[in-house]
Each structure stands twice: as structure tokens, then as C-alpha cells.
Amino acid sequence: MIGMGYMVIVGIVTLVGWLISSRLKSKFKYYSQMGNSSGKSGAEIAVDMLSHYGISDVKVVQGQGSLTDHYNPKTKTIALSPEVYQGRHVAAAAVSAHECGHAVQHAEAYSMLQTRSALVPVVQFSTKAQQFLFYGMMFGMFAGGGALGNMLMLALVATFGATALFSLVTLPVEFDASRRALNWLDDTGTTHGAEYDGAKDALWWAAMTYVASALGALVMFLYFLMRMLGSQD
Numbered sequence: 001m002i003g004m005g006y007m008v009i010v011g012i013v014t015l016v017g018w019l020i021s022s023r024l025k026s027k028f029k030y031y032s033q034m035g036n037s038s039g040k041s042g043a044e045i046a047v048d049m050l051s052h053y054g055i056s057d058v059k060v061v062q063g064q065g066s067l068t069d070h071y072n073p074k075t076k077t078i079a080l081s082p083e084v085y086q087g088r089h090v091a092a093a094a095v096s097a098h099e100c101g102h103a104v105q106h107a108e109a110y111s112m113l114q115t116r117s118a119l120v121p122v123v124q125f126s127t128k129a130q131q132f133l134f135y136g137m138m139f140g141m142f143a144g145g146g147a148l149g150n151m152l153m154l155a156l157v158a159t160f161g162a163t164a165l166f167s168l169v170t171l172p173v174e175f176d177a178s179r180r181a182l183n184w185l186d187d188t189g190t191t192h193g194a195e196y197d198g199a200k201d202a203l204w205w206a207a208m209t210y211v212a213s214a215l216g217a218l219v220m221f222l223y224f225l226m227r228m229l230g231s232q233d
Contacts, residue, residue: 009219013219025067027091027201028091036195038191042086042095045092052188053107059075071100073117090195098181100181101177101181105177119162119165127159153224153228157225160217161221164218182203
């Protein structure tokens with residue numbers, strides 16, 4: 001059965017994630033009201049940064065939703081949310097440059113990005129497997145130990161281990177993309193002074209969402225690992 005300890009951990013992880021996400025949204029809203037002196041939209045800034053690095057095979061398109069910006073290495077596409085794609089403010093400059101940072105990583109064969117991409121199918125499988133394993137926990141298939149219970153617990157630990165590893169590998173990828181973005185924004189004068197500080201602050205809070213996710217994944221992995229080891233005593 002799913003223990004109280006698990007429910008407490010899930011509650012804490014969810015609360016921390018919600019608090020950081022809320023802070024990020026408030027920061028994005030605040031810096032969306034701070035104009036970018038370059039006068040360029042997020043889409044234009046993305047095109048400029050890609051051109052600066054000699055990247056001509058990556059498309060910049062307008063996506064949907066809010067804070068859904070991402071770079072797809074398979075299609076070599078940077079999808080910017082409407083408020084970033086069209087926005088002419090510090091938040092748009094920071095986010096678009098960050099996503100371009102991922103494109104630069106891809107073009108330069110950044111090792112951690114390659115590792116992260118290789119782990120994607122493993123994590124997708126692990127996430128789906130966890131759903132079935134949780135059903136097993138709810139129906140008591142783990143209870144009483146035995147070969148089946150031990151095998152299911154081992155599988156649960158392995159899937160959470162994969163999720164934790166993916167989240168941890170994601171951290172240097174995200175921090176490096178922000179570093180590249182901020183360096184470019186500063187070197188080219190696209191943002192300066194308070195604008196640069198705002199872009200840095202916005203990207204820092206964006207990075208914290210990944211830190212919270214990684215810590216949550218690591219705690220879950222350790223919880224089930226300790227539970228498995230404890231059942232063997």
C-alpha cells in the first residue's frame with residue numbers, strides 16, 4: 001500500500017514546486033512590463049542570436065499557451081509562446097535568448113544536451129511504467145514481500161532512478177543555456193543595466209523550477225530505495 005511517508009513527500013514536493021512556479025510567473029509578469037531598449041521582439045532577438053552563431057537551419061515559430069517556450073532538437077525548431085514571440089520587453093528577450101542557447105548547445109554538440117536527449121525515451125518509458133506500478137501498490141501487490149513484490153519494488157526504484165537521473169542531467173543543460181543567453185545579451189548590448197539584471201533574475205527563477213523538479217525526483221528515488229532496502233532486512 002502507499003504509505004503516509006509517500007503522501008507527505010508528494011505534498012511537500014508539490015507545494016515547493018507550486019511556490020516556485022508562482023514566483024516565476026510573477027517575475028515574468030513584472031519583467032514583461034519592462035521595455036527592452038533594443039525595441040526588438042522575442043522572435044527578432046532569437047533570429048539575431050541564431051545568426052550571430054551562424055545557425056541557419058533552426059526555425060523560430062510562434063507556439064501556444066504561456067511559458068511553453070522550448071527548443072526541439074529533432075525538428076530544429078524554437079517555439080516561442082505568443083507573449084514572448086511578439087513581446088518587446090525584458091522577459092521576452094531573456095526567454096527567447098535562453099531557448100536559442102539550447103540551439104547553440106545542439107549546434108556545438110554540448111555533451112550534457114546529448115546525454116539528456118539520449119535519456120528521453122528511457123524517461124518516457126519509466127513514466128508510463130510508474131503508472132502501472134502504482135496500481136500494484138494500491139492493490140497491495142507489494143505487500144508481504146515475495147518474489148513478485150520484490151520485483152515490482154525493484155522496478156519502481158529503477159524507474160524513479162531514471163527520472164531522477166534525467167532531472168539532474170537537465171540542470172547543467174538549463175544553467176548553461178541561460179549562461180549563453182546572458183553572455184550574448186550583454187556582449188551585443190541587446191540588454192544592459194537594469195534590463196540585463198532583470199533578464200538574469202527572470203532566468204534564475206526559471207532555473208529554480210528545474211532545481212525543484214530535480215530535488216523532488218531525487219527525494220522520491222531515495223524514498224523508494226530506502227523502502228526497498230528496509231524490506232530486505
